[in-house]
Amino acid sequence: MTTDDDMFGGFGGRYVPETLMAALTELAEVWDHVRADPGFLAELRRHQRDFVGRPTPLYPAERLTDHHGGATIHLKREDLCHTGAHKLNNALGQVVLALRMGKRRIIAETGAGQHGVATATVCARFGLACVVYMGAEDMRRQAVNVGRMRMLGAEVRGVEAGTATLKDATSEAIRDWVTNVADTHYIIGSAVGPAPYPRMVRDLQRVIGDEARDQYLAAEGRLPDAVLASVGGGSNAIGMFTAFVPDAWVDLVGVEAAGKGLASGRHAAGAAAGTPGVLHGSRSLILQDTGGRVLPTHSVAAGLDYPGVGPEHAMLAEQGRAVYTAVEDRRALDAFRRCTALEGIIPALETAHALAYAGDLAERLGPGGRILVCFSGRGDKDLHTVAEQGRIDEEADVAEREPVANASGGAR
Ligand SMILES: Cc1ncc(COP(=O)(O)O)c(C=O)c1O
Numbered sequence: 258m259t260t261d262d263d264m265f266g267g268f269g270g271r272y273v274p275e276t277l278m279a280a281l282t283e284l285a286e287v288w289d290h291v292r293a294d295p296g297f298l299a300e301l302r303r304h305q306r307d308f309v310g311r312p313t314p315l316y317p318a319e320r321l322t323d324h325h326g327g328a329t330i331h332l333k334r335e336d337l338c339h340t341g342a343h344k345l346n347n348a349l350g351q352v353v354l355a356l357r358m359g360k361r362r363i364i365a366e367t368g369a370g371q372h373g374v375a376t377a378t379v380c381a382r383f384g385l386a387c388v389v390y391m392g393a394e395d396m397r398r399q400a401v402n403v404g405r406m407r408m409l410g411a412e413v414r415g416v417e418a419g420t421a422t423l424k425d426a427t428s429e430a431i432r433d434w435v436t437n438v439a440d441t442h443y444i445i446g447s448a449v450g451p452a453p454y455p456r457m458v459r460d461l462q463r464v465i466g467d468e469a470r471d472q473y474l475a476a477e478g479r480l481p482d483a484v485l486a487s488v489g490g491g492s493n494a495i496g497m498f499t500a501f502v503p504d505a506w507v508d509l510v511g512v513e514a515a516g517k518g519l520a521s522g523r524h525a526a527g528a529a530a531g532t533p534g535v536l537h538g539s540r541s542l543i544l545q546d547t548g549g550r551v552l553p554t555h556s557v558a559a560g561l562d563y564p565g566v567g568p569e570h571a572m573l574a575e576q577g578r579a580v581y582t583a584v585e586d587r588r589a590l591d592a593f594r595r596c597t598a599l600e601g602i603i604p605a606l607e608t609a610h611a612l613a614y615a616g617d618l619a620e621r622l623g624p625g626g627r628i629l630v631c632f633s634g635r636g637d638k639d640l641h642t643v644a645e646q647g648r649i650d651e652e653a654d655v656a657e658r659e660p661v662a663n664a665s666g667g668a669r
Contacts, residue, residue: 262289263452266575268568271451273431273538280438285453287358292460297357301350308382309345311464313337315472316632320599321612327619328482328626332602333469335493335633340375342605342634343465343493348375348444350461352383355442362386362441366430368395368423368489369560369607370402371634372446377411387411390430394421395559401638420553423489423563427537447490448567451538455495455567462496465631470500473629483508483618486631487611488528488581489560491567493633498579508580510618511570512611514556515583525554528566528574528581541568557586557642558606560634588613590646593636605634606642 263269263285271281291297305311314337318330335343348365355363363385367373373389380387389406393415396403406413419425427445434443448458466484473481484501486494488511501507516524524530531542534549543565544552556562566581573579584592589606592613597603604612608631615630622628636643 262456265455265569265572268533268541268571269452269455269539271538272535272540273451274435276435277438277451281451281453283358284457287354288453288457291354291357297353301353304349304353305346305464309338309349311338312468312472315469315476317476318600321596321616322619324595324599325616325619327624328622328628330615330619331473331481331627331629332632333465333497333629335465335631336602336605336608336635340371340378341637342371342375343462343496343631344372344375344446344634345378346464346496347446347458347461347492348372348379351442351444351457352376352379352385355385355444356383358442360440360442362388362437363444364388364390364430364433364441365444365446366390366423366426367402367446368392368426368562369558369605370395370399370406370638371560371605373411373413374402374405374409376444376446377406377409380411381409388433389413390416390426390433392420392422392426393417395423395426395562398559398642399638400641422554422559424551424554431537447492448495448569449490449537449539449541449565455539455569458492459495459499459569462492463499465493465496466498466500469497469629469631477627480504480507481627481629482622483510484629485510485512485611485615485618487561487607487633488513488566488570489563489607490565491570493631495567495569497631498573502578509573509578510614511579511581512614513581513583514558514561514589514610515585516555516557518585519583522552523555524583525556525562525564526581526583527564528570529583531565533571536565539568541565541571542574557589557646558610560605560607561610582614584610584613590643592616593639593643597636602632603636603640604632605636606639608633609636
């Protein structure tokens with residue numbers, strides 16, 4: 258059974274095997290109770306301050322602003338959270354909740370590894386057993402984070418199925434939860450999944466936008482014209498947007514991964530190019546073929562490489578309150594290099610998608626315009642991918658200049 262709280266317009270709900278229904282109902286009840294409990298909230302605030310490092314700063318990106326020569330760009334620095342991304346806000350809240358529910362075993366899925374690292378970190382901090390499911394392809398791309406998780410005491414289980422990325426890791430984690438639900442809490446890493454996960458993750462991430470709105474007003478004396486965030490499942494974006502949804506004149510822009518280009522079919526733009534369907538326990542916008550089969554996705558950013566978005570984003574898109582656009586790999590890589598060189602801040606490749614769009618928008622809005630970007634995470638984990646990408650591009654250029662002999666020896 259679903260209630261109004263479980264739905265975002267026609268999206269959301271609970272499409273799961275029967276064995277999980279009781280656990281989800283219990284989770285929803287406990288969450289509704291603790292989110293209004295001053296004791297729980299005070300404990301959370303204490304950990305956010307002492308362990309996560311909140312509040313994170315609002316940073317005027319002066320050299321990026323000068324470079325684009327248009328609107329001012331401010332960054333909400335979630336990369337400065339302990340472990341390097343916004344993911345810890347959610348993992349921390351859910352693990353404190355799991356302890357209240359008496360669950361001592363934690364499972365999670367991860368794409369970029371940031372959510373896996375965040376979960377392994379809080380499990381180390383609170384002494385809980387931790388298993389993280391991760392696509393084999395993502396384990397290769399995010400080897401640094403695999404090492405961090407193992408060091409923190411988590412077991413990382415590689416998933417070879419499908420495209421061996423986030424979708425497949427999520428399916429495997431759900432399978433584990435179905436089997437071990439009695440003693441296990443599943444910390445979903447984004448604002449996706451069956452109710453109550455999307456609203457619980459939003460409630461835990463909205464600290465980003467609440468802080469940023471106050472900080473922006475204090476610094477600039479007004480609100481920004483546009484608020485931008487990258488969208489994988491949509492947790493940093495919904496965390497940032499929630500505080501601004503009532504400010505109808507502030508544009509909300511979710512930036513997805515256009516991968517090799519929307520026309521190529523090799524992308525991960527679930528909100529911008531998806532259609533309504535059910536994935537991982539909820540109804541939302543997903544990439545699927547006409548037969549309802551989920552399509553393979555691609556993004557250079559492992560954390561965006563997911564064929565759906567959270568149901569609240571599907572609702573905001575349908576209402577027109579937020580718009581969803583997509584940025585290609587190549588442009589995200591340019592933005593990664595530009596931000597690093599101009600600001601001395603290495604962004605996550607996920608964040609770089611939002612930065613690429615911010616640059617375009619700054620030029621379009623012109624001087625006097627104001628843009629706020631959720632700087633969702635740091636990019637140390639991506640140096641290997643960026644270096645490899647540079648090499649591949651160089652090789653491609655060389656190949657274009659010097660045709661090599663094909664198998665029949667025809668080309669010279
Ligand atoms: C740094 C960073 N930004 C953004 C994302 C995308 O996830 P979400 O849309 O849930 O914020 C990820 C996911 O791993 C991430 O690591």
